[in-house]
Amino acid sequence: MKSKFIVLVVMAALLISTTCYATFAGSEPRARPAFEKMDSSTGEVNVSVLNLREGPSTDYPTIGKLSKGQVLTVMGRLGDWYAVYDPDTGRVGAVYGRYLDVEDVTVPVSANVAEKKEKTSPPSSGKIVLTEDEQKLLELVNKAREENGLEPLAIDENLMKVARIKAKDMVENNYFSHQSPTYGSPFDMMRQFDNTFKSAGENIAGNKTVEGAFKAWMSSETHKKNILNPGFKVTGIGIENSPTYGKILVQQFIGR
Numbered sequence: 001m002k003s004k005f006i007v008l009v010v011m012a013a014l015l016i017s018t019t020c021y022a023t024f025a026g027s028e029p030r031a032r033p034a035f036e037k038m039d040s041s042t043g044e045v046n047v048s049v050l051n052l053r054e055g056p057s058t059d060y061p062t063i064g065k066l067s068k069g070q071v072l073t074v075m076g077r078l079g080d081w082y083a084v085y086d087p088d089t090g091r092v093g094a095v096y097g098r099y100l101d102v103e104d105v106t107v108p109v110s111a112n113v114a115e116k117k118e119k120t121s122p123p124s125s126g127k128i129v130l131t132e133d134e135q136k137l138l139e140l141v142n143k144a145r146e147e148n149g150l151e152p153l154a155i156d157e158n159l160m161k162v163a164r165i166k167a168k169d170m171v172e173n174n175y176f177s178h179q180s181p182t183y184g185s186p187f188d189m190m191r192q193f194d195n196t197f198k199s200a201g202e203n204i205a206g207n208k209t210v211e212g213a214f215k216a217w218m219s220s221e222t223h224k225k226n227i228l229n230p231g232f233k234v235t236g237i238g239i240e241n242s243p244t245y246g247k248i249l250v251q252q253f254i255g256r
Contacts, residue, residue, distance in 0.1 A: 042178060042185045043082060043100040045070045050100070052093040056081035063093050070222045071178050071202075073187060074102055087187065087201055088225055128157045133210050133239040137251065140214045141227055141235070148228050159236030159252055162193045167238030167250040170204070174244070178202055186252060199255035201226040206245030213249045231255040 045066045052064035056078040064086065066072070072095070073085040081094045082102065130138065142152035166189060169182050183189035186202035203223045205213035217223035226232070232253040242248045 043072050043074045043084065043095075043102040045072070045095075045099060046101050047099045050095055052084070052086060052091060052095055054093055056083075056094045060094070064089060064091050066095070067221050069220065072100070073185060074100070087199060088222075088229070090199055128155065128160050130155070130237070131239065133247070133249075134237045136210045137214060137237055137239065137249065138235070140211070141251070144218065144227055150228060150230055151233070153232065153235040153253070156195075156234035156236055156254065158193060158195055159190070159234060159254060160238070161236070162190055162195065162238075163236035163250045163252045164238035164240075165189075165193075166202075166204075166252070167240040167248050170248050170250070171240045171242050176204065176206055176245075176248075178204060190252065190254070195254060197254040197256055199229075199231050201229065201232065201253040203227070203249075203251045203253075205249040206242060206247070207249065208246035210239070210247070210249065213247070226251075226253055229253065229255070 045068050048068050050066040050070075051062045052066055054060040054063055066086065070086075070088070073087065074082050075085060075092075076083040077097070078094065080097045082097050082100055083092070084095055084100070085092050138153070138155065145152055166180060166183070166186070169180055170176060173181060175181065178186055180189060183192060187200055190197065190200060203217055203226050205216060207213035207216065217227060232255045234254050234256070236252045238250040240248045
């Protein structure tokens with residue numbers, strides 16, 4: 001509840017900031033962009049480095065640096081700028097729209113989603129058993145965390161269900177994206193399956209081997225940041241055979 005309140009406060013601040021554009025002597029006042037709320041959207045950074053700012057203008061100070069390929073939650077639009085949430089750091093700010101590829105997909109929790117959940121969820125009773133591939137990925141990730149002085153990630157049974165369903169969904173519906181046409185963003189999907197979190201992240205890969213996927217993640221600053229995030233405490237892993245990639249791998253992370 002506290003995190004939702006903070007997000008709402010920052011969104012309000014961003015909205016108010018659109019009324020603070022300066023006017024210059026002898027010039028007409030600038031038109032103020034209206035805040036357009038966007039529901040369940042994600043955006044991917046399309047430049048090497050993108051500034052996350054306090055408000056929708058270069059006049060506002062930078063509060064963070066974003067990398068190419070980084071996925072953000074888009075909460076709304078302010079003219080040529082987007083109000084975004086960075087799940088890696090928990091920061092809320094504004095980015096220039098040209099440098100963000102936004103997937104404008106809204107997926108309500110409907111009867112169809114409930115049916116999909118019932119069909120694809122593994123049994124909820126009993127201790128969850130990892131497959132050989134899932135265990136291998138968990139060991140690689142936790143070894144990397146240990147080498148960097150971090151606590152190992154614990155398997156969360158409920159998050160395992162979500163990651164497995166996401167991997168299966170990607171194979172069955174032939175897509176490769178953090179944004180699911182069935183469940184929406186990773187964060188929407190986690191909530192649909194009753195996961196609560198203060199911070200969350202997701203890594204996805206298509207590779208012939210688990211080792212190859214892990215190596216690719218560790219070579220990517222954004223994916224590596226999820227693996228070595230000290231705020232993440234639990235994880236869920238889903239790996240499905242894919243006719244396109246060999247294997248589809250999904251690893252989700254939660255900090256509570």
